[in-house]
Amino acid sequence: MKVPAPLVRLWHRLGSPRWFFETTAPWLPWLLGLGVVLLGAGAFWGLALAPADYLQGNSFRIIYVHVPAAILAQSCYMLMGTCGVVLLVWRMKLADMVLEAAAPIGASFTALALITGAVWGKPTWGTWWAWDARVTSMLILLFLYLGIIGLRQALARPEAAGRACAILAIVGLVNIPIIKYSVDWWLTLHQPSTFKLTEKPAMPPSMWIPLLLSVLGFYALFVWSVLQSTRVVVLERERRTAWVQNFVTEQGSKP
Amino acid sequence: MKIPGLFWGQFRRDGALALRQPGELANPLAFFVLVITLFPLGVSPESAVLAPLAAGVLWIAALLSTLLGLEGLFRRDRDEGTLEQLVLHGDPLVFAVLARLLVHWLGTGLPLTLLAPVLGAMLALPEEARWPVTAGLALGTPILVLLGGVGAALTVSLRSGGVLLALLVLPLFIPVLILGVSVAELAVAGLPTAPVLAWLGAGAALALVTAPFAIAGALSIAVETG
Amino acid sequence: MNFESFSAFLTMGGHGPYVWSCYGLTLLVLLFNGLAPGRRKRRFLREQGARQRRQEPPQEHT
Structure with missing residues (x-):
């Protein structure tokens, strides 16, 4: 298979944290702006314009933050698993830096999805917590995130921590579908499916367009946060290089 | 395929070490029995209350006692430098790992499985679930040791x-x-347990070829x- | 507009506390994720700057 030349060039450039640091700097304001506009539009539409759900009333409006958070929680873990593979196979330093930066952000989105789900459950199911299949899988995902964060903090040497976290992220990624299917199967064995929240046959466009907007907005803000965080990790890890030291001196001479 | 000498050497060495310290071997088992003793005392000694919980209690106790034995799995090798020798050895490290895990399972998972029918009776585990649960433990404890080995x-x-x-x-x-607990539920409901046991077996095979x-x-x- | 008045928008037919607390929490999480790297970066610049000044003291005395 022949890989197109520009992709190969991009791949080699990604091997340089400095290139990453300098290239992504101008992206940040655009990502932030895009995220704020998309999420703002989605949230306003969802909160004020979308019609109330015929069963759940206005509490369904939580969907516009709950579902994006849950989607991002899963996407972020996939990103980390991919970074783990890239780190172990190609030894790309940048992958480890993204792995470090993304973990707490993914954990925060997972916790957000769980908490908003619980708050949504109170008026809808009449209880804060139900052992619903999605809820349970999300809780286990949170534990997987906490494990990766804990492992990184426990291992003092960055290189050892990076590769160990990469292995753990890959093991987790392989296990996520297994966990998800086993939990799904177990809980459907036990409960009648009265607790299904999001399985509506069809949502009118006035409900799903804002959802799409806020999911896209969440993605933009997620990339914004991860890029920012990765850039700081780049500086910390590369602090012995001349370019970082020059950068620090430049920043220090600014008022 | 010829199994390299590293596997058998490691197997003999670990086996001898384990047999020399039977106390260390017995600790996770004693813990297993102890946890199971706590449940009738903490929840209720009534068999009507215990029966639906029995399989879950057996499995959770098995999980915890497996966890207990994991920390020392590679620790001593690392402290005394044997681990370095194994990494530098000509044969792949995987074989030494497999031998170590096999000995570990023979010392913890297997006796735990053999004890399960007795402890199940003490927990009022319904009779029709007794052998399916034991079979589940026989297939499931190797997965626990393999996955736990990654963490260790x-x-x-x-x-x-x-x-x-x-x-x-x-x-x-x-x-x-x-999967392990659902085997018991299916057995009690009079449904076939073989499909779930097959899933556990598939899991064990998958873990066996990837985890090492x-x-x-x-x-x-x-x-x-x- | 789906709501008749602003107060109806705030109370959301009794579901107001649930909805607004979720949106508020989301805002907090997004803000935290966005601002935490900035704090970490400023700390790094301060500490690394001090480290570099220690290593190569200024040539000319003023």
Whole structure:
């Protein structure tokens, strides 16, 4: 298979944290702006314009933050698993830096999805917590995130921590579908499916367009946060290089 | 395929070491029995209350006692430098890992499985579930040891990695727990348990061919960077 | 507009506390994720700057 030349060039450039640091700097304001506009539009539409759900009333409006958070929680873990593979196979330093930066952000989105789900459950199911299949899988995902964060903090040497976290992220990624299917199967064995929240046959466009907007907005803000965080990790890890030291001196001479 | 000498050498050495200290071998088992004793005292000694819980209690106790034995799985090798020798050895590290895990399972998972019918009777486990649950444990405990080995290898260089190890490993144990307990439910309901046992067997096969590589990778990271 | 008045928008037919607390929490999480790297970066610049000044003291005395 022949890989197109520009992709190969991009791949080699990604091997340089400095290139990453300098290239992504101008992206940040655009990502932030895009995220704020998309999420703002989605949230306003969802909160004020979308019609109330015929069963759940206005509490369904939580969907516009709950579902994006849950989607991002899963996407972020996939990103980390991919970074783990890239780190172990190609030894790309940048992958480890993204792995470090993304973990707490993914954990925060997972916790957000769980908490908003619980708050949504109170008026809808009449209880804060139900052992619903999605809820349970999300809780286990949170534990997987906490494990990766804990492992990184426990291992003092960055290189050892990076590769160990990469292995753990890959093991987790392989296990996520297994966990998800086993939990799904177990809980459907036990409960009648009265607790299904999001399985509506069809949502009118006035409900799903804002959802799409806020999911896209969440993605933009997620990339914004991860890029920012990765850039700081780049500086910390590369602090012995001349370019970082020059950068620090430049920043220090600014008022 | 010829099994390299590293496997048999490691197997004999670990076996001899384990037999020389039977007390260490018995500790996780004693813990297993102890946890199971706590349930009738903590919940209720009534068999009507215990019967529906029995399979779950057996499995959770098995999970915890497996976890208890994991921390020391590679620790001593690392402290005395044997691990470095194994990484540098000509034969792949995977074989030494497999031998170590096999000995570990023979010392913990297997006796635990053999004890399960007796303890199940003490917990009023319904009779029709007794053998399916035992079969489930026989297939499931190797998965626990294999997955747990990954966690043990990742935390081998930590002084006190016990709590972190639990955090890393317990979420991965969940599918095994679910399948193992559902075997009992199906048996009690008079449904066939073979499909779920087959899933456990498939899980064990999958773990057997993948986990040793993850363990070997994690151990060589610990040696190279430690 | 789906709501008749602003107060109806705030109370959301009794579901107001649930809805607004979720949106508020989301805002907090997004803000935290966005601002935390900035704090970490400023700390790094301060500490690394001090480290570099220690290593190569200024040539000319003023």
